[in-house]
Amino acid sequence: MENLQLSVSDFVVLTNQTLEYAYPTVSVEGEVAGFKVNQGKYVFFDLKDEGATIGCFMTVWQLRTPIEDGMKVVVTASPKLTQWGKFSLTVRAVRPSGEGALKKSFELLKSKLQQEGLFAPERKRPLPAIPQHIAVVSSTQAAGYADFVKILNDRWGGMTVEVAHVQVQGVGAAEQIVRALTYFNERETLPEVLVIIRGGGSADDLSVFNDEPLVRAVAGSRIPVLTGIGHEIDESLVDLAADMRAATPSNAAQLLVPDRYDYVYRIRHQMDQMHDVFLRQTEDIVSFTTRSMQAIDEKVVQRYTGVTQQLYGLQQTLVQLDPELPLKRGYALVRGDLVVGGALEIETREAIITAEVRTYDEK
Numbered sequence: 001m002e003n004l005q006l007s008v009s010d011f012v013v014l015t016n017q018t019l020e021y022a023y024p025t026v027s028v029e030g031e032v033a034g035f036k037v038n039q040g041k042y043v044f045f046d047l048k049d050e051g052a053t054i055g056c057f058m059t060v061w062q063l064r065t066p067i068e069d070g071m072k073v074v075v076t077a078s079p080k081l082t083q084w085g086k087f088s089l090t091v092r093a094v095r096p097s098g099e100g101a102l103k104k105s106f107e108l109l110k111s112k113l114q115q116e117g118l119f120a121p122e123r124k125r126p127l128p129a130i131p132q133h134i135a136v137v138s139s140t141q142a143a144g145y146a147d148f149v150k151i152l153n154d155r156w157g158g159m160t161v162e163v164a165h166v167q168v169q170g171v172g173a174a175e176q177i178v179r180a181l182t183y184f185n186e187r188e189t190l191p192e193v194l195v196i197i198r199g200g201g202s203a204d205d206l207s208v209f210n211d212e213p214l215v216r217a218v219a220g221s222r223i224p225v226l227t228g229i230g231h232e233i234d235e236s237l238v239d240l241a242a243d244m245r246a247a248t249p250s251n252a253a254q255l256l257v258p259d260r261y262d263y264v265y266r267i268r269h270q271m272d273q274m275h276d277v278f279l280r281q282t283e284d285i286v287s288f289t290t291r292s293m294q295a296i297d298e299k300v301v302q303r304y305t306g307v308t309q310q311l312y313g314l315q316q317t318l319v320q321l322d323p324e325l326p327l328k329r330g331y332a333l334v335r336g337d338l339v340v341g342g343a344l345e346i347e348t349r350e351a352i353i354t355a356e357v358r359t360y361d362e363k
Contacts, residue, residue, distance in 0.1 A: 008085075015081045028054070028089065029074045029097055032067050047075060047089070058091035064174060064211045066108035067094060071101040076171055093171050095207060102203050106210050110237055113212075118219040119240040125224045127244055128192045130156065130257060135191035135223065136163045137180045144199030144249035148228065151253035156260055162191065168198040174211035181217045193256065194223040196238065197249045200231045209236035218242055228252030 006014065030047035037043050043058045045067075056075060067073055074097045077089035096105040113119065134152075138145040140163060152161070164180035167173035177196070184194055196218070198209065208214070209229055218225050219241040227239050232247035239245040246252035319325075323333060327349040336344035338360060346353040 009083070012081050012083055012085070019079045019081070023079050025076060025078060025092070026089075027074055027076050029072070030054075032069055032071045032073055035067060035069050043091075045069075047073070055086065055088040056091050057088055058094070062092065063094065064213055065095060065105050065207075066112070066212075067096065067105060068108070071104055072097045073101060095171075095204075097204070099203060102207055102210075105207075106237070109210060109212055109215070110240070113215060113219075113237065113241070118215065123219070123243075125243045127224055127226060127256065131159065131192040133160045133189075133191045134162070134256070135184045135194045136161060136197060137166055137177055137184075137194065138163065138197035138249075139168045140165045142168060142197070142199050144197050144228070147199075148195070148197050148249040148253045151250050152257060155253065156257035159257070169201065169205045169208055173208045174214045177208075178214050178217045181214075181221060185222045190223050192223075193226055194221060195226045195228065195252055195256065196242070197227075197252060198229045199249060200234070206230050206234055206236060209238040214238060215241045226252055226256060 028047060030049050033046040033048050033053070035043075035045040037060060041060055043060055043063055045056050046053050047056050048054075056077065058077075073094050075089060075091045076093040077091040079087070080090050081087050096102045117123070136145070136148070138148070145163075149161070152159070162184075164183065166176040166180050168177075181194070184191055196209075198206070206229065215237045218227075218238050224244075225242040226244045226246060227236075227242040228246040228249040228251060229236055229239060230248075232251075244255065246255050327333065327347065330349070333347040334344055335347070336342055336357075338344075338357065340357055340359065342357045344355045344357060346355060
């Protein structure tokens with residue numbers, strides 16, 4: 001076979017074309033070493049195991065979860081030969097691998113975001129009592145989503161539910177969820193509540209919900225966010241950033257709407273209580289009115305008795321002043337001018353007598 005003579009530049013280009021054709025994307029697992037960030041833009045680190053070491057390069061915005069030396073990670077990358085003749089991996093995504101690395105990455109990012117106040121209780125908003133317009137971000141093929149929808153309809157029903165179908169694990173899942181959140185938050189008419197649902201899974205499966213841009217998108221949502229991710233024991237940074245966390249997808253539906261039968265029972269119970277209160281108030285009003293009327297009646301009777309007694313007294317006085325009484329006792333009434341020669345009229349019980357004054361003596 002004839003040797004192919006190439007320039008250095010051509011060799012680098014040909015090698016990269018061959019690598020791109022044979023290995024467009026590879027996933028490599030190893031331990032991080034020599035991690036550093038240059039100019040706040042570029043990330044460099046080595047990936048090593050017991051037998052070899054390979055350099056890695058990526059941009060800061062691609063680093064969606066914190067890493068540090070000694071952590072075990074899986075990188076998704078494209079192999080490349082640089083113009084300086086150094087072989088490296090151009091990393092597209094990196095995620096912690098293994099329970100220890102996942103926990104370490106979780107704690108690093110949790111501490112960072114906690115210091116920024118993203119999990120502060122005063123940021124939490126209440127959910128609407130009975131929302132009529134709900135946005136859901138989930139995989140529609142997941143059992144957790146089916147449970148959520150069934151319980152939601154069984155408990156209340158009649159709501160408008162919009163669903164954004166996304167991946168909920170694996171490479172690219174976090175970006176899809178962020179795009180769904182952005183879509184709902186940029187709507188002219190916002191949903192009343194946004195629900196993120198994911199059923200149970202391993203720590204590695206649920207690590208997508210510890211993605212920094214996703215956590216920031218949840219914290220910055222204009223719409224109140226309810227999460228129902230994994231099981232009750234599972235805690236993600238998205239849960240901490242949300243306005244309310246449910247233990248499971250089913251519990252998310254229970255928190256979102258009341259049970260219609262319990263609701264009707266409570267309404268009827270309240271109506272019964274109101275009816276009892278109304279009856280007691282009515283009885284109190286009737287009792288008060290009766291007592292008031294009795295008091296008024298007593299005052300009227302007292303007033304009437306007093307006036308009657310006064311009238312009787314006046315009547316007796318008038319009787320005593322009746323001029324007929326002296327006549328009945330034999331006295332006479334004399335009217336006229338008391339002068340000599342004057343005429344007098346003398347009234348007795350039996351007659352009226354006219355007489356002339358001849359003499360009179362003054363007392």
